[in-house]
Amino acid sequence: MKLVVRVKLLPTPLQAAALEATLHACNEAATWAASVAFENETRRPLELRKHTYAEIRERWGLGAQAAQHAIKKTCDAYTTLKANLRNGRYGRPSSRRHARASGKPVVFRPQAAQPYDDRMLSWQHQAHTVSIWTTAGRLKGVAFTGQAEQLEVLAAHRKGESDLLFRDGKWFLIATCEIPEGDLNTHPDGFLGVDLGIVNIAATSDGERHSGRRINRKREQDRKLRSKLQKKNTKSAKRRAKKHAGKEARRNKDINHKISRRIVAEAERTGRGIALETLTGIRERARLRKPQRTTLHSWPFAQLGSFIAYKAKKAGVPVVYVDPAYTSQECSQCHHTARGNRPSQAVFACRVCGFVDHADHNASHNIRQRGWMVWVCGAQSTAPELNLIA
Known part of the structure; x- marks a missing residue:
């Protein structure tokens, strides 16, 4: 069973500046990739990668994994948009709202969350620090904090990607954890x-x-x-x-x-x-x-x-x-x-x-x-x- 644990980062001013520059670069690259996907009607990661990967790395200086995640984030956004349009989230196909949503490329906020995998992010649970990739180089010793129960779950069950998020002047990492399920009671007493x-x-x-x-x-x-x-x-x-x-x-x-x-x-x-x-x-x-x-x-x-x-x-x-x-x-x-x-x-x-x-x-x-x-x-x-x- 998958759960999500959110921990608060405590970066120094220099570390925070590097994280902010990284988020801006990743989201600018993702927005540009979204415009390319819209113009070429290319919404799958493998196809979009052929049109955008090299230029993203060259123009924004993103590493290989960061560029891959920016492209995948773009494709995921279009998948979500398509599902919302199909389910009537933006009204009927003949409505103006539907036309506005489907008639322009997806745009990412400068501080939208950015996914990190284990190649870009490593956890030191005993020291309560992380080592994280940025456009200014890898930052080591970035402190994090959270409730004791959540940190125990994070240390024991973290698996998969984590998202870097900036909200209300604070930095967070949202980590996916794989929690073992309890033995199902197959004979409930009502x-x-x-x-x-x-x-x-x-x-x-x-x-x-x-x-x-x-x-x-x-x-x-x-x-x-x-x-x-x-x-x-x-x-x-x-x-x-x-x-x-x-x-x-x-x-x-x-x-x-x-x-x-x-x-x-x-x-x-x-x-x-x-x-x-x-x-x-x-x-x-x-x-x-x-x-x-x-x-x-x-x-x-x-x-x-x-x-x-x-x-x-x-x-x-x-x-x-x-x-x-x-x-x-x-x-x-x-x-x-x-x-x-x-x-x-x-x-x-x-x-x-x-x-x-x-x-x-x-x-x-x-x-x-x-x-x-x-x-x-x-x-x-x-x-x-x-x-x-x-």
């Missing part, structure tokens, strides 16, 4: 159903609720502050906005980590699997009042689901995905389904058998039951291949 929502971020069939009211109030304050600073548009407002940039995303990520950790730990302790909703189209399915739409569209539901999935895979807990249709309207006791079963957002009251429960708990019971049926039919645990744990 399933723990998890219902995802807004008022309650997650509600389990055991009766546990992870409330989102306090979090949503804080997020609303952040949005108002961000809007106020954008309208003010002064230098001090821009500095303050930059300082708070990403704060909400970091908070959301931390909350998702804590919730997913508790859910997986409970399932592992009781020998059960986890049943989750299929998240595809969750924003299109939900029908909400206008004030709630921003909250829905800004909460990273997919991130929470992926955190649960990879933590469960690491612990050997089976995970199944079920169709979420009508789980909030179906009675978990008699299975009568009707919109009238939900007299309010928080209350479920079956009109046939009279069963009354919290609406999210009732939905989680339905997800639990559907998860068991999916498992009986032979579904396997599925989890994303790559997740960020730092």
Whole structure:
């Protein structure tokens, strides 16, 4: 199982200048290669290499491996663009947005991440330093730091490429690690159903609720502050906005980590699997009042689901995905389904058998039951291949 660990680099001013020059050179080369690929309609690494490799090395002074990675990065960007166009990410083919996205070459930011392989980067874990290639020569003794748990994972399981990243005035290395999976529990003692929502971020069939009211109030304050600073548009407002940039995303990520950790730990302790909703189209399915739409569209539901999935895979807990249709309207006791079963957002009251429960708990019971049926039919645990744990 692949995970990603992010460590912070602590370069000296001279080392930082060399790293910055290297990123600029690599991204300029990649942007030029992208224009060549666009003009010649050459999107595969081997073909594009014939048109660009020699000139990239000569014009920007990149080493052999750096030039190869710049070309591959260009091809990967076009592959992603093609997939996004096909999936409707840029609207319909006849729309202006689609035409703008497909009608010009890909451009890389000067400080976009650059991949490094083991020929360009070596780790000294005991000394907490790295040796890294730059256009100014190889830098040795560049210090790095991180949480103890993450550094242990990095030292024991790092495998593959690492990305050099500059963000908010700080340098990072994002390393890929191959983590051994836990022995899958092939005979779970039932399933723990998890219902995802807004008022309650997650509600389990055991009766546990992870409330989102306090979090949503804080997020609303952040949005108002961000809007106020954008309208003010002064230098001090821009500095303050930059300082708070990403704060909400970091908070959301931390909350998702804590919730997913508790859910997986409970399932592992009781020998059960986890049943989750299929998240595809969750924003299109939900029908909400206008004030709630921003909250829905800004909460990273997919991130929470992926955190649960990879933590469960690491612990050997089976995970199944079920169709979420009508789980909030179906009675978990008699299975009568009707919109009238939900007299309010928080209350479920079956009109046939009279069963009354919290609406999210009732939905989680339905997800639990559907998860068991999916498992009986032979579904396997599925989890994303790559997740960020730092």
